[in-house]
Amino acid sequence: MEVFSSLADGIFLALMPINLMLILIGVTVGLFIGAMPGLGSVNGVAILLPITFLVPPSSAIIFLAAIYYGAMYGGAISSVTLGIPGASTAVATTFDGRPLALQGRASLALVTAALASFVGGTVATVLFTLFAPLLATMALSFGPPEIFALMLLAFATFVGLGGDDIPKTIFSICFGLVLATVGFDTISGEPRLVLFDIQGFLRGIGFIVLAIGVYGIGEMIWTIEQTRGEVTTTNPKMTAKGLIADSKEATKKGWKGTLIGSFLGFFVGVLPAAGATPGSLMSYGVAKMLSRTPQEYGKGSPDGVAAPEAANNSASTGSMLPMLTLGIPGSPTTAILLGGMVIWGLTPGPRLFLDQSEFVWGLIGSFYISNLAAVLINLAFIPLFVWMLRMPFTILAPLIFVLSIVGGFAASRSMHDLWLIVIFGLGAFFMRKFDYPLAPAVLAIVLGPIAEPTLRQSLLLSSGDPMIFFNRPIAGPITVIAIFLILLPAFKLLRRKKPAAAN
Amino acid sequence: MRQGEISLAGFLALFSLYLMWKSAELPIGYIRGQGPGGGFWPFWLSVGMLLSCCAIAWKWWRGKSPASVSDEPLMDRFGWRTVLLVGGGVVGFVAMISVVSMYGAVGLFLIYYLRFLGRHSWLLTLAMAIVLPIALFFFFEGAMQISMPQGMPFTQPFFDVMYDIIY
Numbered sequence: 001m002e003v004f005s006s007l008a009d010g011i012f013l014a015l016m017p018i019n020l021m022l023i024l025i026g027v028t029v030g031l032f033i034g035a036m037p038g039l040g041s042v043n044g045v046a047i048l049l050p051i052t053f054l055v056p057p058s059s060a061i062i063f064l065a066a067i068y069y070g071a072m073y074g075g076a077i078s079s080v081t082l083g084i085p086g087a088s089t090a091v092a093t094t095f096d097g098r099p100l101a102l103q104g105r106a107s108l109a110l111v112t113a114a115l116a117s118f119v120g121g122t123v124a125t126v127l128f129t130l131f132a133p134l135l136a137t138m139a140l141s142f143g144p145p146e147i148f149a150l151m152l153l154a155f156a157t158f159v160g161l162g163g164d165d166i167p168k169t170i171f172s173i174c175f176g177l178v179l180a181t182v183g184f185d186t187i188s189g190e191p192r193l194v195l196f197d198i199q200g201f202l203r204g205i206g207f208i209v210l211a212i213g214v215y216g217i218g219e220m221i222w223t224i225e226q227t228r229g230e231v232t233t234t235n236p237k238m239t240a241k242g243l244i245a246d247s248k249e250a251t252k253k254g255w256k257g258t259l260i261g262s263f264l265g266f267f268v269g270v271l272p273a274a275g276a277t278p279g280s281l282m283s284y285g286v287a288k289m290l291s292r293t294p295q296e297y298g299k300g301s302p303d304g305v306a307a308p309e310a311a312n313n314s315a316s317t318g319s320m321l322p323m324l325t326l327g328i329p330g331s332p333t334t335a336i337l338l339g340g341m342v343i344w345g346l347t348p349g350p351r352l353f354l355d356q357s358e359f360v361w362g363l364i365g366s367f368y369i370s371n372l373a374a375v376l377i378n379l380a381f382i383p384l385f386v387w388m389l390r391m392p393f394t395i396l397a398p399l400i401f402v403l404s405i406v407g408g409f410a411a412s413r414s415m416h417d418l419w420l421i422v423i424f425g426l427g428a429f430f431m432r433k434f435d436y437p438l439a440p441a442v443l444a445i446v447l448g449p450i451a452e453p454t455l456r457q458s459l460l461l462s463s464g465d466p467m468i469f470f471n472r473p474i475a476g477p478i479t480v481i482a483i484f485l486i487l488l489p490a491f492k493l494l495r496r497k498k499p500a501a502a503n
Numbered sequence: 504m505r506q507g508e509i510s511l512a513g514f515l516a517l518f519s520l521y522l523m524w525k526s527a528e529l530p531i532g533y534i535r536g537q538g539p540g541g542g543f544w545p546f547w548l549s550v551g552m553l554l555s556c557c558a559i560a561w562k563w564w565r566g567k568s569p570a571s572v573s574d575e576p577l578m579d580r581f582g583w584r585t586v587l588l589v590g591g592g593v594v595g596f597v598a599m600i601s602v603v604s605m606y607g608a609v610g611l612f613l614i615y616y617l618r619f620l621g622r623h624s625w626l627l628t629l630a631m632a633i634v635l636p637i638a639l640f641f642f643f644e645g646a647m648q649i650s651m652p653q654g655m656p657f658t659q660p661f662f663d664v665m666y667d668i669i670y
Contacts, residue, residue: 399635
């Protein structure tokens with residue numbers, strides 16, 4: 001009962017006029033920042049952090065959390081309308097969101113994303129309210145072997161479930177993982193894979209460079225070439241009636257992905273060092289695995305939009321949990337929030353719930369309010385985003401190229417990276433012509449910086465014995481499932497060959 | 504397509520070999536007390552890339568992939584023209600950034616694309632080529648505090664005027 005009375009106090013605090021105003025501003029600003037390719041919640045939170053010193057800490061964290069929420073909703077907008085994942089958390093949304101937009105069903109994709117995000121955020125907030133201390137303790141039992149096993153599972157869902165050419169999928173995953181290693185070896189600090197001795201590679205290759213190259217440049221040239229310049233993103237119309245119809249369809253066709261994303265996303269988000277990106281990618285993979293129609297994924301399945309969107313919102317709430325209870329940030333954005341808390345004179349950790357209960361419950365209360373505000377504001381803006389797609393493609397295409405290049409520079413501040421975006425874009429176009437799936441490469445470059453250190457730390461722990469991934473109670477089953485999924489295509493091939501041989 | 508598939512696989516196999524060689528600049532084995540060396544992870548991944556290329560070549564040889572049994576050309580005249588005009592336009596856009604600044608390059612690219620590729624009216628083209636760079640300037644330099652490349656010194660008077668407005 002104490003939880004509910006504290007929560008009621010928290011919601012009351014979040015509904016105070018100043019806090020409510022900050023929530024509405026934060027969500028709206030976050031929505032537009034998240035919708036801009038190259039900018040994500042981390043930019044919004046970092047840029048607006050100094051403003052928060054003008055208000056009390058409880059209002060400040062409510063404002064920043066609202067920006068975080070808004071940006072999570074906004075990431076889906078550029079994925080659907082432009083086909084460019086604005087942030088790594090929205091990569092998986094592109095897989096089905098963009099095909100839906102190309103079929104003239106952008107409004108369905110955006111409504112599905114908004115509703116799934118709302119459900120994901122709400123489920124996560126309820127779980128957060130009820131189980132925060134327990135989950136924080138459980139998350140601590142995830143060491144490097146368990147995290148690596150999870151990463152392996154994420155890759156396995158792509159190899160085992162993808163209908164694409166398996167060698168090309170594996171090539172794509174390995175390629176993305178190698179790109180993630182360019183720059184410096186994080187453990188020894190030595191320069192590594194400085195390709196062709198070009199000094200720009202010392203900075204490494206960011207996810208956004210590959211994502212914008214593949215989706216912003218390569219995909220656009222491919223679309224123009226395939227459709228001979230007559231792209232039918234097709235007169236999407238948006239009316240109140242259409243919005244209700246889309247909401248009904250989104251609920252009917254996207255509930256399963258939403259549920260999977262909400263729970264899995266929260267669980268992955270809670271893990272220190274994991275965060276919303278692996279959460280959304282894994283949810284997409286698991287939703288596809290459990291679907292009766294996996295062949296529809298990648299071609300415009302509402303479930304394929306709902307799963308990652310529910311997951312990234314759920315995970316963003318989940319990643320607040322280790323930050324508040326343990327002082328461990330689960331994502332770059334929560335790292336900035338953590339820095340803000342320290343500046344405001346608060347000490348994150350187990351005692352925060354006792355010593356600063358008003359602050360913590362005010363924040364939790366604001367999650368509920370922000371979530372509601374975000375879905376309403378998002379739905380209100382959907383006609384504007386859909387209207388963008390009614391532009392002739394000869395206007396939309398150069399706008400996408402401009403946003404890709406400008407957004408790419410904003411994210412990296414380097415001309416070297418802009419040239420890489422162009423090279424990746426042209427390379428992606430030719431690889432796409434030969435059916436190389438490029439989504440796994442984007443997935444790999446995002447997860448690579450988590451996978452490599454956890455693998456090396458695990459092997460160091462076990463003195464080089466790979467059995468560490470099998471004989472630990474949590475890592476073991478996850479690794480076995482991952483290996484099974486990787487081998488699934490081989491099993492399928494054998495099953496197909498047996499009847500053929502019998503005939 | 505058939506020739507293209509094996510040529511691309513060959514090129515990617517060569518690139519994988521280069522990555523293996525480059526990774527091997529750092530230790531690729533297990534170092535007692537330190538764990539796997541810095542080159543371990545990228546080296547074995549590059550091996551994975553090379554093996555995948557071999558598998559692609561094997562499938563090509565057995566005619567198991569769609570491209571390996573296709574006699575169609577990679578692209579027709581329209582396709583090559585599109586890649587050259589659109590891809591070349593993007594390359595030109597990025598090349599111009601160091602000369603006429605990011606905002607100048609955005610304007611020039613929009614003129615090129617809207618007027619010459621899209622065949623839109625001069626009115627629409629110029630309106631977009633002027634309004635969008637200015638809007639981007641206020642968004643990035645003013646609201647987001649992100650400085651974009653300013654090109655060669657002759658663009659400075661433009662930036663002086665614009666900075667006077669936002670500061």
